[in-house]
Amino acid sequence: MADNARAKRLADLIREVVAQKLQRGIKDPRLGSHVTITDTRVTGDLREATVFYTVYGDEEERQAAAAGLESAKGILRSEVGRAAGVKFTPTLTFVPDALPDTARTIDDLLDKARQSDEKVREAASGAQYAAGADPYKKPGDDEDDIAE
Numbered sequence: 001m002a003d004n005a006r007a008k009r010l011a012d013l014i015r016e017v018v019a020q021k022l023q024r025g026i027k028d029p030r031l032g033s034h035v036t037i038t039d040t041r042v043t044g045d046l047r048e049a050t051v052f053y054t055v056y057g058d059e060e061e062r063q064a065a066a067a068g069l070e071s072a073k074g075i076l077r078s079e080v081g082r083a084a085g086v087k088f089t090p091t092l093t094f095v096p097d098a099l100p101d102t103a104r105t106i107d108d109l110l111d112k113a114r115q116s117d118e119k120v121r122e123a124a125s126g127a128q129y130a131a132g133a134d135p136y137k138k139p140g141d142d143e144d145d146i147a148e
Contacts, residue, residue, distance in 0.1 A: 007042045010084060014049050015040040017083045018076050018092070026075065030068030034061065038097045042090060049080075049090040052097040062096065069094040 019037040034056040042049045055065040069076075073092055081089030129135065 004044075007044060007046060010046060010086070010090070011040040011042045011049065013084055014042065014051065014080050014090070014092075017080050018051055021076055021079050022072075025079070026068075026072050028068045028072060030064040031072065035065050035069070038099065046086065047088060047090055048093065050093050050095055052095050054097045054100055066094065066096065 015037050018040070022031055022035055022037070023033070036054045036056070037051060038054055039052040040049055041052075053065075053069065055062045057065075073094070077089055077092050080092070
């Protein structure tokens with residue numbers, strides 16, 4: 001079992017090597033400049049690496065990029081093995097990163113909340129307090145307080 005620092009260093013190296021190879025070494029048109037490697041995670045035994053990526057484009061381009069990454073997996077793994085110099089080169093698994101979709105969902109929810117707040121603000125703009133401006137009872141205000 002490797003320590004976490006070694007796994008982190010290997011993950012960083014894999015991310016850099018894969019990104020550079022996609023930028024310069026792979027001639028597949030499906031993997032043009034619209035594929036971005038966002039993160040890499042390596043298991044504790046350094047046998048498997050998960051590479052997270054995003055694709056700029058529509059669903060068709062995402063599927064084409066996934067197929068391109070799958071076909072280039074062997075070349076990328078051999079390049080990682082050459083750069084890492086480890087006894088066993090980790091197997092690479094490419095996973096589309098959900099971060100952009102999650103961020104878009106959060107932005108939509110924040111927009112809905114802003115619209116709801118604006119509606120409440122408009123409804124409250126001409127409102128009056130139900131019990132007057134100061135609804136709290138003060139000593140000496142009522143006749144009952146004097147009688148006691």
